Amino acid sequence: MKYFESFPQTSFTLNSDSPFANQQLVTNILARSTFLREIANNTAIAYEYNVKESDTAEIIAHKVYGDAYRGWIILLFNNIINPFYDWPLKNDALDNYISKKYNQNIDVARSTIHHYEKETTKKSVYNGLLIDEEVTTQIISEYQLNYTTGQITPTALPTVADTSVAVSSETINYSTYTLSIDIVNKAVSNYTYELNENEKKRKIKILDEKFVQRVEDEFRNLMLNG
Numbered sequence: 001m002k003y004f005e006s007f008p009q010t011s012f013t014l015n016s017d018s019p020f021a022n023q024q025l026v027t028n029i030l031a032r033s034t035f036l037r038e039i040a041n042n043t044a045i046a047y048e049y050n051v052k053e054s055d056t057a058e059i060i061a062h063k064v065y066g067d068a069y070r071g072w073i074i075l076l077f078n079n080i081i082n083p084f085y086d087w088p089l090k091n092d093a094l095d096n097y098i099s100k101k102y103n104q105n106i107d108v109a110r111s112t113i114h115h116y117e118k119e120t121t122k123k124s125v126y127n128g129l130l131i132d133e134e135v136t137t138q139i140i141s142e143y144q145l146n147y148t149t150g151q152i153t154p155t156a157l158p159t160v161a162d163t164s165v166a167v168s169s170e171t172i173n174y175s176t177y178t179l180s181i182d183i184v185n186k187a188v189s190n191y192t193y194e195l196n197e198n199e200k201k202r203k204i205k206i207l208d209e210k211f212v213q214r215v216e217d218e219f220r221n222l223m224l225n226g
Contacts, residue, residue, distance in 0.1 A: 120183050
């Protein structure tokens with residue numbers, strides 16, 4: 001099923017300034033349904049997929065559904081409004097996007113600091129085996145407040161983009177269990193920031209093939225009957 005063929009039609013006056021303007025039936029592309037997004041979190045009917053460099057919604061639809069026209073299901077299921085900017089960009093397109101956004105060539109974008117982050121890494125080791133590792137980040141400013149003294153002091157930060165400085169390192173030992181906590185402050189470049197944002201878009205959800213026909217039928221019914 002093609003995406004727009006199920007949309008309702010509406011009357012639209014072309015060239016409304018003309019006294020001879022006639023109303024014509026056109027496809028109402030503003031008609032939208034939220035039902036796909038409402039069921040997207042149901043893990044029983046969907047699974048995660050990492051978008052590859054060569055993937056488009058149509059290519060994925062052809063691979064998993066055998067029909068490239070079902071790419072619209074991939075897009076709506078993941079609430080992707082703009083298939084270009086809401087989809088992970090390919091390497092060349094990402095470089096062009098970064099250059100235009102920051103008015104910088106890629107080398108300058110790699111060396112310009114976008115923001116600073118505190119990265120905390122917690123590792124749990126049991127009997128010499130790593131059993132868990134958790135990495136969390138938060139954006140920090142160039143200054144910090146000492147809540148005890150009330151003083152504002154500069155934050156220990158790297159001066160070069162995409163490098164880090166150690167803040168603290170702590171190891172807690174038990175009889176058979178060790179917890180280590182390492183904290184570093186990082187300077188994130190314009191390039192790395194946009195690269196990370198692009199990578200976040202790679203994890204999408206795919207509707208299980210068994211439910212595709214039912215979803216198509218329901219979508220067609222919603223569009224035609226309101």
